[in-house]
Amino acid sequence: MAAERVRTLASQRAVVIFGASNCCMCHAVQTLFTEMGVSWAVHELDKDPRGKDVERALAGMVGQSPPVPTVFIGGALVGPTDRVMSLHLGGQLVPLLRQAGALWL
Amino acid sequence: MEEASSSSGHPRHGDPPPHHVLGYGGFHGGAMPNHSMPSATFFEQDGGGGGAYFGELEEAFMHQVATFSSSGGRRAAHQQQTPTATSTIAHHHGHSNAMPVVAVAAGGARPPPTLDIFPAWPMASLSLHHTPKEGSNVTADSTDSESSSKNNMNKDSSDHHHQQGLVGVVTVASQFHQIPEQYQPQHHQQKMATSSTHSDRTGKALDPKTTRRLAQNREAARKSRLRKKAYIQQLESGKLKLAQLEQDLQRARSQGLLVGGAPGGNSSAGAAMFDAEYNRWLDDDSRRMVELRGGLHAHLPDSDLRAIIDDALNHYDELFRLKGAAARTDVFHLITGMWATPAERCFLWMGGFRPSDLLKACTLVPQLDPLTEQQMVGICGLEQSLLQAEEALTQGLEQLHQSLAVTVAGSGCLADDANIGSFMGDMAVALGKLSNLEGFVIQADNLRQQTLHQMHRILTVRQAARCFLAIGEYHNRLRALSSLWASRPREILMPDEGNCGQLSIAAHPSESQYSAF
Numbered sequence: 001m002a003a004e005r006v007r008t009l010a011s012q013r014a015v016v017i018f019g020a021s022n023c024c025m026c027h028a029v030q031t032l033f034t035e036m037g038v039s040w041a042v043h044e045l046d047k048d049p050r051g052k053d054v055e056r057a058l059a060g061m062v063g064q065s066p067p068v069p070t071v072f073i074g075g076a077l078v079g080p081t082d083r084v085m086s087l088h089l090g091g092q093l094v095p096l097l098r099q100a101g102a103l104w105l
Numbered sequence: 106m107e108e109a110s111s112s113s114g115h116p117r118h119g120d121p122p123p124h125h126v127l128g129y130g131g132f133h134g135g136a137m138p139n140h141s142m143p144s145a146t147f148f149e150q151d152g153g154g155g156g157a158y159f160g161e162l163e164e165a166f167m168h169q170v171a172t173f174s175s176s177g178g179r180r181a182a183h184q185q186q187t188p189t190a191t192s193t194i195a196h197h198h199g200h201s202n203a204m205p206v207v208a209v210a211a212g213g214a215r216p217p218p219t220l221d222i223f224p225a226w227p228m229a230s231l232s233l234h235h236t237p238k239e240g241s242n243v244t245a246d247s248t249d250s251e252s253s254s255k256n257n258m259n260k261d262s263s264d265h266h267h268q269q270g271l272v273g274v275v276t277v278a279s280q281f282h283q284i285p286e287q288y289q290p291q292h293h294q295q296k297m298a299t300s301s302t303h304s305d306r307t308g309k310a311l312d313p314k315t316t317r318r319l320a321q322n323r324e325a326a327r328k329s330r331l332r333k334k335a336y337i338q339q340l341e342s343g344k345l346k347l348a349q350l351e352q353d354l355q356r357a358r359s360q361g362l363l364v365g366g367a368p369g370g371n372s373s374a375g376a377a378m379f380d381a382e383y384n385r386w387l388d389d390d391s392r393r394m395v396e397l398r399g400g401l402h403a404h405l406p407d408s409d410l411r412a413i414i415d416d417a418l419n420h421y422d423e424l425f426r427l428k429g430a431a432a433r434t435d436v437f438h439l440i441t442g443m444w445a446t447p448a449e450r451c452f453l454w455m456g457g458f459r460p461s462d463l464l465k466a467c468t469l470v471p472q473l474d475p476l477t478e479q480q481m482v483g484i485c486g487l488e489q490s491l492l493q494a495e496e497a498l499t500q501g502l503e504q505l506h507q508s509l510a511v512t513v514a515g516s517g518c519l520a521d522d523a524n525i526g527s528f529m530g531d532m533a534v535a536l537g538k539l540s541n542l543e544g545f546v547i548q549a550d551n552l553r554q555q556t557l558h559q560m561h562r563i564l565t566v567r568q569a570a571r572c573f574l575a576i577g578e579y580h581n582r583l584r585a586l587s588s589l590w591a592s593r594p595r596e597i598l599m600p601d602e603g604n605c606g607q608l609s610i611a612a613h614p615s616e617s618q619y620s621a622f
Contacts, residue, residue, distance in 0.1 A: 024501045024541050024545075025544050027501050028497045028502075028545075029497065031501065035493045082547070085548065086551065086555050089556065
C-alpha cells in the first residue's frame with residue numbers, strides 16, 4: 001500500500017525528493033539539483049498525514065533509517081545522499097537526469 | 106678471558122703450559138709463571154692496560170728477531186707460529202717471555218733488520234744487548250756475541266729490557282727449542298737466581314724502582330678494566346631500560362592514553378581511540394608512500410604499480426571507515442579537527458580536507474605523464490561536479506547552523522528569568538538537530554573517497570601513482586608546516602617612536618633554520 005503511494009508520488013515529477021522539513025541534508029540535496037539546473041519536487045514526510053507509512057516503506061527500499069532524503073529520478077529509486085553524490089562525481093547523474101527529462105542542456 | 110689457544114693456562118696460576126705448545130697460548134702461559142697478570146684477554150687492549158704493559162711490550166718487541174734463521178729446520182718449526190706471532194706482538198701483554206714466539210713472527214720470511222713495531226730505541230743500543238729472556242738459563246747454541254750480551258742482560262739495570270733488541274737469527278732460533286724445556290726449570294731457577302739481578306721475571310734484572318713501576322702499571326690496568334666493565338654494564342642496563350620504555354609508550358599509545366601532539370581536549374574515549382588509530386594510519390600511509398615512490402623510480406611494470414596504488418586506495422578507504430565510526434561516537438572531535446595538526450585544522454572543511462584540493466594534485470603534477478584530452482575532460486567534469494557537491498553540503502550545513510541557532514535561542518525569552526521551562530525542551534530539540542552533524546561529516550568523507558576513486562579511474566597507472574604521491578606529500582607538508590610554525594622563533598616586538606607609536610619588529614631570528622627547506 002505504502003509502497004504504491006511511494007511509487008505514485010515518485011512519478012509525479014522527473015526528480016522527486018522524499019524529505020522532511022527539518023532535514024538539513026535534504027536541503028543540501030535540493031541545493032545540488034538547483035546548482036545543476038534541475039527542477040525538483042520535494043515531499044516532506046512530516047507534513048504528510050500518512051508519512052509514517054511512507055517512511056517505513058522507504059526505509060525498506062533504501063535500507064537505512066530515517067530514509068531521508070531519498071531521491072527518485074524518472075520514477076526510479078536512486079537512493080540517499082551519498083548515492084546521489086557518488087553518481088554525480090562519477091558523471092552518471094547527468095545522463096540519468098537527461099534521460100528522465102529533468103535536464104535539457 | 107679469551108685466549109687464542111685453549112691449551113694455555115692462566116699465567117696467574119703460575120703453571121707453565123705444556124711444553125710442546127708453542128703457540129699463542131704457549132707464549133701466554135710460559136711467559137710469566139710467577140707474574141700475577143690481571144685477567145685480560147690477549148686480544149683485549151685496554152687503554153690503560155695497554156699502556157701499563159707498554160714496558161713489557163717494548164721488551165717483547167725488542168726481542169723480535171728481524172732476520173731469521175736460514176736453517177730450514179728451525180724455520181719449519183717456526184712457521185706454525187707465524188700467524189699467531191704477529192697478533193701476539195700486537196696484543197702483547199708485556200711478557201718478556203714472549204720473545205721466542207715473537208721471534209718467530211718473522212716466520213719464513215726475512216724481514217729487514219730494522220723491522221720493529223715500536224721503533225723507539227736506537228738500533229745501536231739494541232744490538233748489543235739482545236737476549237732471550239731465558240737469559241742465563243739458555244745455554245749452548247748461542248753465538249758468542251749473543252751469549253755475552255745475554256749474560257749482560259741479567260745484570261743490567263732497569264732499562265735493560267728496553268735494550269733487548271733485535272738480534273741474530275741463530276740465537277733466537279736456538280733458544281726457541283730450548284725455551285719450552287726451560288719454562289719449568291726457569292720457574293724454579295728464578296728463585297735461586299741472584300737476588301740483586303733477578304726479579305720475578307725470568308731472565309730479567311729489575312731493580313725495585315722498575316718493579317714498583319710495573320706493579321703500578323698493573324694496578325692501573327686492572328682499574329681501567331674494571332671501569333670499562335662498569336661502563337659497559339651501565340650501557341647495557343640503559344639499553345634495556347630504553348627498550349622497556351619504548352614498549353610502555355607503544356602500549357600506552359595503542360590504548361589511547363597518550364595522544365601525540367593533541368592538547369588535553371579529548372576527554373572522550375572515542376576521540377582518543379580515533380587519534381590513536383589515525384596516528385597508526387599515518388604511519389602506514391607514509392610507508393605506502395615510500396613504497397609508491399620507490400616503485401615509480403624503479404620503473405616497475407604497470408601491473409606492480411597498480412597493485413601498490415590499489416593498496417593505497419584501500420588504505421584511504423580504511424581511513425574513511427575509521428572516520429565514519431568516529432563520527433558516530435564523537436562528531437565534534439572530527440568536525441572541529443582536533444585530530445589534525447593546526448595547519449590542517451585551519452583549512453578544515455567539514456571534518457577533513459577539501460576534496461577539490463585533491464584535484465590540484467591532478468592538474469599540477471603530471472609533467473612526465475601529461476593528461477590526454479579525454480582525461481582532461483574527465484578531470485574537469487569531476488571538478489565541476491565536486492564543486493557542486495561541496496557547495497550543496499556547505500549549504501546544508503549552513504542551514505543546520507541556522508536551525509540550531511534558532512533552537513538554542515529558544516522562544517525568544519532568553520533574557521527572562523522564567524525560561525527554565527523552555528530550556529529542557531529547546532535543549533532536546535537542539536540535541537536532535539546536532540545529530541545531523543554526523544551525516545554531514547560522513548557525506549563529506551564520502552566525497553573525499555569518491556574523488557580518490559574517480560581519480561584512480563580516470564588516470565593511468567603512472568599518473569595515478571604520481572598524484573597519490575603528490576597528495577600524500579601535500580598533507581605531509583601541511584603537517585610539517587604546523588610543526589615549523591609552532592617551533593618558529595618569536596620575534597621581539599619593541600615600541601618604535603618613529604612609527605607613530607606602533608610596534609615594530611626589532612630582532613629577526615636567524616633564518617638559517619629555514620634555509621634547509
